[in-house]
Amino acid sequence: MSALPVLVLGGGIGGLAAALALAKKGCRVRLYEQGSELKEIGAGIQLGPNVYHMFEVLGLTEAIERWSAHPHNLVMRDALTGEEVTRLPVGSDAFRQRFRGYPYGVIHRGDLYQVLLEACRAQAGIELNEKCKGLSFEDRGDRVALRLEGGEAIEGACLIGCDGLWSKVRAQLLGDGKPRVSGHVAYRAVLQRAEVPDDLWQNNVVLWAGPKTHLVHYPLRRGELYNLVAVFHSDKVEEGWDVYGDPEELKRKFADERPEVQRLLDKINVWKMWVLCDREPARRWSKGRVTLLGDAAHPTLQYLAQGANMAIEDAVVLAAYGEITGFEWEKTFRLYEDARYKRTARVQIMSRYYGDAYHAAGVVRELRNDILAPAPGAAPDFEAMAWLYDGIALPRAQPNR
Numbered sequence: 157m158s159a160l161p162v163l164v165l166g167g168g169i170g171g172l173a174a175a176l177a178l179a180k181k182g183c184r185v186r187l188y189e190q191g192s193e194l195k196e197i198g199a200g201i202q203l204g205p206n207v208y209h210m211f212e213v214l215g216l217t218e219a220i221e222r223w224s225a226h227p228h229n230l231v232m233r234d235a236l237t238g239e240e241v242t243r244l245p246v247g248s249d250a251f252r253q254r255f256r257g258y259p260y261g262v263i264h265r266g267d268l269y270q271v272l273l274e275a276c277r278a279q280a281g282i283e284l285n286e287k288c289k290g291l292s293f294e295d296r297g298d299r300v301a302l303r304l305e306g307g308e309a310i311e312g313a314c315l316i317g318c319d320g321l322w323s324k325v326r327a328q329l330l331g332d333g334k335p336r337v338s339g340h341v342a343y344r345a346v347l348q349r350a351e352v353p354d355d356l357w358q359n360n361v362v363l364w365a366g367p368k369t370h371l372v373h374y375p376l377r378r379g380e381l382y383n384l385v386a387v388f389h390s391d392k393v394e395e396g397w398d399v400y401g402d403p404e405e406l407k408r409k410f411a412d413e414r415p416e417v418q419r420l421l422d423k424i425n426v427w428k429m430w431v432l433c434d435r436e437p438a439r440r441w442s443k444g445r446v447t448l449l450g451d452a453a454h455p456t457l458q459y460l461a462q463g464a465n466m467a468i469e470d471a472v473v474l475a476a477y478g479e480i481t482g483f484e485w486e487k488t489f490r491l492y493e494d495a496r497y498k499r500t501a502r503v504q505i506m507s508r509y510y511g512d513a514y515h516a517a518g519v520v521r522e523l524r525n526d527i528l529a530p531a532p533g534a535a536p537d538f539e540a541m542a543w544l545y546d547g548i549a550l551p552r553a554q555p556n557r
């Protein structure tokens with residue numbers, strides 16, 4: 157292994173997971189985050205059985221279980237009529253049995269982040285640097301140099317761009333322009349349990365599907381908090397992240413929907429807004445000693461709730477190939493993207509389809525409800541999600557012939 161460290165740019169969920177996964181394989185890692193402190197903003201994250209497998213590999217199961225909650229069902233309701241369209245009993249024994257014993261969970265982003273951060277801090281070989289903005293890199297053949305704001309250049313054996321949707325590493329590596337602005341915006345808020353009327357509190361992930369809108373709610377932190385995400389098609393589609401929203405536009409967009417929806421929206425004083433973007437799937441996102449991971453590589457709309465799940469899978473797969481190749485980085489990166497591009501592309505594409513289904517209007521909305529309605533007496537159908545929740549087989553070294 158090179159005496160030079162692995163450089164990770166970006167200390168979000170993907171960057172921390174990558175640092176941890178690689179350090180557990182014996183790499184020395186230097187991570188650079190532009191933020192003034194390593195922290196994650198509020199709101200909830202759903203965790204599929206696929207990512208619980210990754211937590212097991214990373215030795216995080218116990219810490220995650222301390223903070224995550226397990227909803228009984230994923231429920232979809234029609235936001236105009238209130239009728240239940242479909243439900244998936246993700247809290248059932250049958251679900252766990254189907255997905256190799258792994259559960260479905262929800263967690264506060266800050267808690268997930270903290271679990272990863274503490275694991276990185278406890279892991280030998282990781283150096284975490286804050287207030288360090290990466291500007292560009294140079295692949296020098298046998299090493300890579302990362303230039304930080306302020307002029308400093310750091311040398312490493314390789315560079316992993318975990319710098320999110322607006323990745324600078326991607327811009328230099330692939331030069332494929334800006335992400336696609338979907339025209340959808342998400343408003344997110346977290347309520348205290350006491351602020352939620354009893355009749356609106358339930359241990360389910362509920363999605364109210366309305367024309368060009370949807371509202372999702374679920375309890376977090378073992379029921380102390382209630383997570384709300386309201387999504388709608390907006391005319392205000394400026395690029396941005398972590399912006400305070402316009403409650404008037406939000407209320408107007410949901411005005412025709414069920415009283416349950418309105419009552420929850422009324423509970424919120426401060427919403428934060430995200431302009432939702434993705435990209436067309438890429439076949440390659442590595443060159444030489446530089447690669448991408450997480451949203452930098454395959455940004456997705458959040459309608460399958462899998463962006464962070466994919467970033468963590470990426471990290472585990474990348475580290476596994478590193479070990480297999482003896483940390484020959486060019487080879488590692490090639491194997492890693494070969495293993496990841498189709499799965500992550502499927503998440504990108506299917507997320508768009510799910511968004512269309514959630515936001516259907518008119519006859520399409522009625523058809524959606526008919527198609528998704530379970531046959532009377534039928535057992536829950538987990539197979540439709542098997543491609544995703546079955547997760548991945550981890551790469552193993554081929555025995556020498």
Ligand SMILES: Cc1cc2nc3c(=O)[nH]c(=O)nc-3n(C[C@H](O)[C@H](O)[C@H](O)COP(=O)(O)OP(=O)(O)OC[C@H]3O[C@@H](n4cnc5c(N)ncnc54)[C@H](O)[C@@H]3O)c2cc1C
Nearest residue numbers: 166168169170190202290319320450451461462463464465
């Ligand atoms: C409304 C909404 C709901 C979602 N719900 C879910 C869900 O339920 N489940 C799920 O799995 N996913 C969900 N996601 C997606 C998930 O949040 C992202 O996919 C995930 O955070 C991506 O992680 P990342 O580390 O790749 O990128 P990011 O989280 O964007 O992290 C990138 C990091 O890099 C840093 N950075 C950027 N540029 C530089 C630079 N030049 N120098 C140094 N540092 C830099 C940033 O400050 C940031 O810390 C949701 C997203 C949204 C918008």
